[in-house]
Amino acid sequence: MQLETYPDAEMMMMDLANRIAGELNTCLFEHPWASLAVPGGSTPGPMFDALSAADLDWSRVHVLLTDERRVPPDHPRSNERLVRERLLTGRASAAEFIRLVPESDDDLPAIHERLGKELPISILLLGMGADMHTASLFPGAPELEVALSSKAPPLMAVTPPGDDLEPRLSLTAPVLKGAMTTHVLITGDEKRASLERARKLSPKDAPIATVLGDATVHWAP
Numbered sequence: 001m002q003l004e005t006y007p008d009a010e011m012m013m014m015d016l017a018n019r020i021a022g023e024l025n026t027c028l029f030e031h032p033w034a035s036l037a038v039p040g041g042s043t044p045g046p047m048f049d050a051l052s053a054a055d056l057d058w059s060r061v062h063v064l065l066t067d068e069r070r071v072p073p074d075h076p077r078s079n080e081r082l083v084r085e086r087l088l089t090g091r092a093s094a095a096e097f098i099r100l101v102p103e104s105d106d107d108l109p110a111i112h113e114r115l116g117k118e119l120p121i122s123i124l125l126l127g128m129g130a131d132m133h134t135a136s137l138f139p140g141a142p143e144l145e146v147a148l149s150s151k152a153p154p155l156m157a158v159t160p161p162g163d164d165l166e167p168r169l170s171l172t173a174p175v176l177k178g179a180m181t182t183h184v185l186i187t188g189d190e191k192r193a194s195l196e197r198a199r200k201l202s203p204k205d206a207p208i209a210t211v212l213g214d215a216t217v218h219w220a221p
Contacts, residue, residue, distance in 0.1 A: 001199065002216045009187050010046070012220040016185065017050035020123055023181055025056050027122045033060045035118040036095075037171065037179070038087065039127040039135070040065060040079025044185055048087035058094040062118055063087065066126060067136035067158075067170040068100045077166065100155060100169050108155070115154040115175070124179035126215075130190050132198045132206035136160065136170035139205060148173045148203050148210065173203065173210045182215040184208070192219055 006012035020036070027034035038044065065079050073080045080099065088095055098118065102108050126134045133139060137147055140161040147156050152172035159167055176182075186195060195217060198206035 001212045001214075004216060004218045006218070006220040009220040012185075012187075012218055013047040014050055016183065016218050017047050017054065020051055020125065020183070021054035021056060023123050024054070024061060027180075028057055028060055031122075033062055034122040035062045035064065037064050037066050037121045037124045038083060039125060039185075040067065040069075040082050041127055043127055043187060044125065045082065045086045047185065048083070052087050052090045052092040054091065056091075058092050059096075061092075061095040062098055063092075063095045064098040064115070064118065065100055066124070066134075066176075067168055069166040069168055070101065070157075071166055073099075073101070105157075112154050115171075119154070119175060119178060121175065121179040122181065124176065124182045124211075126176070126182065126184045126208070126211065128184060128186050128191060128194065128198075128208045130194050132194050132201070132208050134184075134208040134211070135176065136168035137173070137207035137210070139207065144204065144207065148207070150174055173207075176211050177214075179211075182211050184211070184215050184217040186217065186219050188221065195219070 024034050068079050069077055071078050102111055128134050136158045138160045141158050143158050152174055154175050155169055156172050158170045198208045201209055203210040
């Protein structure tokens with residue numbers, strides 16, 4: 001794991017956006033397209049704003065989420081809504097967006113097939129909760145053991161612990177571990193402490209540990 005620390009979040013978001021833009025350009029120079037997997041939540045919004053203005057061939061970039069809530073795409077808690085409003089704008093509006101949420105569970109095989117064409121993910125950006133979850137791989141989730149297995153399908157339905165959270169769809173451990181480049185974005189002292197704990201735990205107890213070995217972690221107070 002490589003840890004990059006910044007004096008403030010604004011500088012971190014700008015630096016990370018520039019770094020990901022450079023990595024996308026490099027990937028597009030070597031390949032016909034690049035896949036970019038990103039998290040939802042409020043933390044990456046400013047980074048999305050900066051990245052959306054990057055001067056690159058966005059028409060060859062395929063954007064997907066690392067996880068999604070089972071809500072309509074215009075729902076206030078939809079990760080897709082965040083990405084469309086903050087990332088897929090300006091120059092980045094030319095990118096192709098790959099939806100994770102099927103119309104019904106019968107459509108999941110088609111989504112698995114579509115995801116398979118994007119693997120390995122070129123650039124993976126993850127967040128992390130204070131409970132050390134990443135994507136929607138939560139400690140204590142009944143599906144976690146299967147989702148961490150090397151034989152897991154690319155995408156799985158996950159039930160977060162607690163009654164106040166919507167059912168989720170999440171990329172699984174083989175997809176996350178197989179990414180060509182991995183970044184983790186966190187802010188605040190609580191998550192920094194959680195990161196240090198996760199480095200000593202198994203993925204079952206700290207799902208973020210699944211990717212830490214090959215990840216660059218970006219942290220600001």
